[in-house]
Amino acid sequence: MTARFDGRQGRWVGASVPRREDPRLLTGRGRFVDDIQLPGMLHAAFVRSTVAHGKLAGIDLSATLAVEGVVAAYTAEDLGLGDIVALLDRPLEEFSPTAMPILAREKVRFTGEPVALVVARDPYSAEDGVEAAVVDYEPLGAIVSEESAFAEGAPLVHDEAPGNVLVDVSMFDTPGVDAAFEAARAGGGRVVEVVTKSGRQNALPLETRGVVASWDDHDDQLLVQMCTQVPHQVRTAMARSLRVPERTVRVTVPDMGGGFGQKCVVGREEIAVAAAARRLNRPVKWIEDRREALTAGFLAREQRYRTLAAFDEDGRITALDVDVVCDMGAYSCYPFTAGIEPLMASAEMPSVYQVPEYRVRARAIASNKAPTAPYRGVSRPQYVMAIERIMERAARELGLDPVEIRRRNVITQFPYTGVNAITYDPGTYRESLELAEAAIRDEGWYEIRERAAAEGRHIGIGYCCFSERTGYGSGAFAKRKMAVVPGFDISEIRMDTTGSVVVTSGTMNHGQSHETTLAQIVADRLGLHLDQVKLRQGDTERIAYGWGTFASRSVTIGGSAVSLAAGKLGELLCKIAAHLLETSPDNVRLDGDGGVVQIDDPQRRASFEEIADVAYLRSHLLPKDVEPTLTATASFDVPGDGTFSNATHAVVVEADPGTGQIKILRYACVEDCGVVIHPQVVDGQCRGGIAQGIAGALFEEITYAGNGEPSAASFIDYLVPTATEIPDITVTHLETPCAFTENGAKGAGEGGTIGAPAAVLNAINDALRHTGVELDVTPVHPQTVLAALDAGVHKEMSVPS
Amino acid sequence: MSDRHLIDLNVNGETHEALVEPRKTLLDVLRHDLGLTGTHVGCEHGVCGACTVLVDGEPVRACLMFAVQAESAEIRTVESLGRDGELSDLQRSFSEHHGLQCGFCTPGFLMLAEGFLAQRPDAGREEIREAVSANLCRCTGYQTIVDAIEATATRRCHAKEKEATA
Ligand code: FES
Ligand code: FES
Numbered sequence: 001m002t003a004r005f006d007g008r009q010g011r012w013v014g015a016s017v018p019r020r021e022d023p024r025l026l027t028g029r030g031r032f033v034d035d036i037q038l039p040g041m042l043h044a045a046f047v048r049s050t051v052a053h054g055k056l057a058g059i060d061l062s063a064t065l066a067v068e069g070v071v072a073a074y075t076a077e078d079l080g081l082g083d084i085v086a087l088l089d090r091p092l093e094e095f096s097p098t099a100m101p102i103l104a105r106e107k108v109r110f111t112g113e114p115v116a117l118v119v120a121r122d123p124y125s126a127e128d129g130v131e132a133a134v135v136d137y138e139p140l141g142a143i144v145s146e147e148s149a150f151a152e153g154a155p156l157v158h159d160e161a162p163g164n165v166l167v168d169v170s171m172f173d174t175p176g177v178d179a180a181f182e183a184a185r186a187g188g189g190r191v192v193e194v195v196t197k198s199g200r201q202n203a204l205p206l207e208t209r210g211v212v213a214s215w216d217d218h219d220d221q222l223l224v225q226m227c228t229q230v231p232h233q234v235r236t237a238m239a240r241s242l243r244v245p246e247r248t249v250r251v252t253v254p255d256m257g258g259g260f261g262q263k264c265v266v267g268r269e270e271i272a273v274a275a276a277a278r279r280l281n282r283p284v285k286w287i288e289d290r291r292e293a294l295t296a297g298f299l300a301r302e303q304r305y306r307t308l309a310a311f312d313e314d315g316r317i318t319a320l321d322v323d324v325v326c327d328m329g330a331y332s333c334y335p336f337t338a339g340i341e342p343l344m345a346s347a348e349m350p351s352v353y354q355v356p357e358y359r360v361r362a363r364a365i366a367s368n369k370a371p372t373a374p375y376r377g378v379s380r381p382q383y384v385m386a387i388e389r390i391m392e393r394a395a396r397e398l399g400l401d402p403v404e405i406r407r408r409n410v411i412t413q414f415p416y417t418g419v420n421a422i423t424y425d426p427g428t429y430r431e432s433l434e435l436a437e438a439a440i441r442d443e444g445w446y447e448i449r450e451r452a453a454a455e456g457r458h459i460g461i462g463y464c465c466f467s468e469r470t471g472y473g474s475g476a477f478a479k480r481k482m483a484v485v486p487g488f489d490i491s492e493i494r495m496d497t498t499g500s501v502v503v504t505s506g507t508m509n510h511g512q513s514h515e516t517t518l519a520q521i522v523a524d525r526l527g528l529h530l531d532q533v534k535l536r537q538g539d540t541e542r543i544a545y546g547w548g549t550f551a552s553r554s555v556t557i558g559g560s561a562v563s564l565a566a567g568k569l570g571e572l573l574c575k576i577a578a579h580l581l582e583t584s585p586d587n588v589r590l591d592g593d594g595g596v597v598q599i600d601d602p603q604r605r606a607s608f609e610e611i612a613d614v615a616y617l618r619s620h621l622l623p624k625d626v627e628p629t630l631t632a633t634a635s636f637d638v639p640g641d642g643t644f645s646n647a648t649h650a651v652v653v654e655a656d657p658g659t660g661q662i663k664i665l666r667y668a669c670v671e672d673c674g675v676v677i678h679p680q681v682v683d684g685q686c687r688g689g690i691a692q693g694i695a696g697a698l699f700e701e702i703t704y705a706g707n708g709e710p711s712a713a714s715f716i717d718y719l720v721p722t723a724t725e726i727p728d729i730t731v732t733h734l735e736t737p738c739a740f741t742e743n744g745a746k747g748a749g750e751g752g753t754i755g756a757p758a759a760v761l762n763a764i765n766d767a768l769r770h771t772g773v774e775l776d777v778t779p780v781h782p783q784t785v786l787a788a789l790d791a792g793v794h795k796e797m798s799v800p801s
Numbered sequence: 802m803s804d805r806h807l808i809d810l811n812v813n814g815e816t817h818e819a820l821v822e823p824r825k826t827l828l829d830v831l832r833h834d835l836g837l838t839g840t841h842v843g844c845e846h847g848v849c850g851a852c853t854v855l856v857d858g859e860p861v862r863a864c865l866m867f868a869v870q871a872e873s874a875e876i877r878t879v880e881s882l883g884r885d886g887e888l889s890d891l892q893r894s895f896s897e898h899h900g901l902q903c904g905f906c907t908p909g910f911l912m913l914a915e916g917f918l919a920q921r922p923d924a925g926r927e928e929i930r931e932a933v934s935a936n937l938c939r940c941t942g943y944q945t946i947v948d949a950i951e952a953t954a955t956r957r958c959h960a961k962e963k964e965a966t967a
């Protein structure tokens with residue numbers, strides 16, 4: 001295969017140019033959904049279920065309608081909308097299709113589920129209206145855990161999902177699994193078992209969800225301005241639910257205050273608000289409040305892995321046998337379904353290691369909790385944690401150094417096709433490990449750890465190696481049998497009479513700097529100044545279809561599409577220039593400076609401005625076979641199994657024996673995301689991701705009481721780490737250019753979040769190494785650490801002297 | 802509910818009139834009555850700091866204050882930073898250090914830092930980190946925010962020293 005990446009010839013890619021998003025965001029002139037005010041705009045609020053599971057016995061909105069300022073109030077029956085249904089192309093034994101109504105009908109399935117919609121003149125009156133609503137529930141037993149979901153005769157969250165199982169797949173069971181375990185038991189090898197669990201987390205964009213919906217008579221269209229990573233998917237689902245042609249819905253996205261995956265699925269509230277705007281023929285706004293965001297927004301991450309691994313006497317893994325259960329909450333998300341987490345775990349669990357035999361069963365269960373959606377990393381933080389705990393446990397049992405056991409197992413030959421039938425493109429799995437270890441060793445952390453231990457302090461060092469699929473093309477999603485298959489992206493580029501271009505992308509920026517990075521790619525491809533490139537996204541009218549931003553796909557897939565479109569425009573410019581210069585098209589090339597030059601006589605040149613002038617204002621001068629339009633469109637899909645970024649994270653922590661708090665003393669990330677378009681932005685993605693990973697490892701969790709009441713409804717109970725909990729982080733880049741993308745880039749959005757939980761957990765276990773306790777559950781609470789240290793003291797006391 | 806008060810608010814050096822219910826927060830009045838949408842809403846319960854504005858020079862959470870309480874005060878919002886279309890030194894520093902990604906938390910951090918540096922112009926990195934821990938950012942991991950504020954503090958101190966020796 002020949003690499004399409006052709007090095008860094010341009011001026012923009014690879015440079016940390018000032019972000020073009022910054023000036024407006026720094027001056028308060030950014031425009032977020034809640035900043036939008038339309039004439040005659042009304043405000044919506046939702047009546048939400050106060051019970052986790054129950055029959056809806058009656059809804060009385062008469063008092064609501066009597067509240068001053070309330071204009072209308074609707075139940076599911078009033079709105080009569082179609083449900084959101086997310087499907088997999090799998091047999092019923094593997095997948096139970098379930099529907100999510102826009103407002104709850106007949107029964108409620110989690111505390112916070114929307115039951116009725118109130119529309120009022122101002123947000124305060126809308127909330128007064130919500131307070132006045134009277135809803136009668138007949139409570140049913142709540143499913144709040146794996147045990148309660150699987151119990152004999154357990155109540156069903158959905159009648160369509162027997163046993164509360166939404167997905168049950170066994171994607172791999174290679175013939176030699178049992179033999180490998182037998183061999184390990186019989187010979188000098190080892191069988192290691194670890195049960196890892198992670199708490200339910202909220203992706204928590206700082207800007208909550210929101211929408212302003214209005215009917216535009218002029219365009220004969222519903223204009224939906226909202227916060228979403230996937231405007232086209234919202235348009236499709238909304239049009240279906242409202243039962244209108246898709247052309248009558250336009251979704252636009254203004255500035256967006258984060259998403260992290262939570263905003264890459266279709267929510268029900270936005271559709272209800274759109275329906276209300278249509279009925280009332282007035283603009284309606286809804287801004288989710290923080291309580292709603294925490295209790296009724298999409299959550300993620302609550303998973304349990306039981307992992308068995310066989311090792312030979314040299315510490316090489318010979319087989320992996322895994323059972324995964326993901327608690328997906330009350331509903332399957334559109335378009336990904338409840339399969340999003342279990343399918344990701346099944347497909348990619350062997351991670352960066354050479355695993356010869358593999359068996360996996362993964363289930364998604366329904367429970368009476370807020371539903372889940374993809375969240376930055378999707379299952380990878382969890383399966384990486386499972387496999388990295390396995391490595392550590394095996395190292396301990398076999399008396400090997402934790403870095404050494406990884407060295408012996410990590411993939412080093414590329415391309416490598418794994419037992420999971422995935423071909424990994426070249427990366428730096430081993431190199432990143434060596435570099436991370438060297439950093440920690442050279443800085444003397446091993447000696448510091450030993451000295452501290454002698455003083456009775458508890459310092460530990462932890463590592464985590466992983467790779468992550470970044471460019472998920474349609475091939476990868478089709479393999480998972482999604483009924484709606486994401487993957488490609490489309491870009492259109494248009495040059496104006498001054499030689500500047502506007503480029504559209506189907507991706508959707510929510511903090512990743514697309515306006516800068518995608519423009520850098522285009523500027524280089526055409527040889528334009530960055531200021532002459534404007535990126536537009538987040539408008540379903542501007543582009544036929546787009547898959548938005550998730551799974552680190554923006555630069556890999558979106559960036560390749562914009563690059564291809566720019567390339568096509570470049571060809572067109574060359575063709576016109578050749579005609580104007582009276583030479584053949586083979587005798588011209590883009591000159592990298594806003595023009596086309598004749599190869600055999602570089603004195604002869606046509607600037608883009610001159611070409612554009614001809615194309616639009618004097619089109620009679622164009623060659624006969626060229627239409628008077630300087631536009632080009634291209635789409636791009638990643639071939640094969642996609643692209644893989646990789647990294648090693650190394651962490652040093654100290655456990656405080658007085659409080660049980662974990663303090664991070666050092667955090668190093670060595671990562672390889674292929675060609676780095678904008679180093680500062682990539683560093684920012686790594687650090688931000690790591691902060692979210694640390695949050696999952698040490699702080700954030702939403703638990704549920706036996707009756708399904710969520711534990712966290714505000715930032716008082718949901719502990720988002722602040723600047724004093726997140727350490728400074730060094731990021732070192734390795735660059736293995738990717739052969740599958742137009743720009744050599746892989747993807748960098750999720751890695752930080754993937755590596756941090758395992759690295760932190762391993763470091764904590766290293767700090768507690770003398771206690772005999774090993775922790776395999778996140779978040780690690782201070783009381784857990786104290787109990788472990790306490791156990792260690794007892795152990796030391798019981799050692800006969 | 803028809804109990805409304807006509808109040809004068811002094812925001813960014815201009816006096817505005819607003820007719821407000823006593824329960825209406827300063828945040829909502831700034832954003833919705835005055836159209837100063839630079840100040841953001843992240844939680845409405847005083848934890849995230851996205852709504853931070855300066856009230857008589859002190860960083861204050863506009864979601865925890867009623868507009869009627871702010872009548873005689875001098876209020877500054879993010880819209881007051883920078884002059885004649887130029888970014889202020891602090892804003893420039895945020896951009897240089899990539900102290901913002903989605904930018905939603907940014908106005909709150911800028912006002913927090915502005916108020917903090919006015920009181921503690923020679924604050925060191927750890928002190929800045931401590932001060933910044935009052936606000937939440939979900940994107941950056943904070944390091945670059947601390948970098949941006951630290952660099953501004955250092956630059957401002959140097960500028961002062963130069964002035965003194967000149
Ligand atoms: S909105 Fe005021 S502190 Fe969060
Ligand atoms: S930059 Fe997004 S919340 Fe801070």
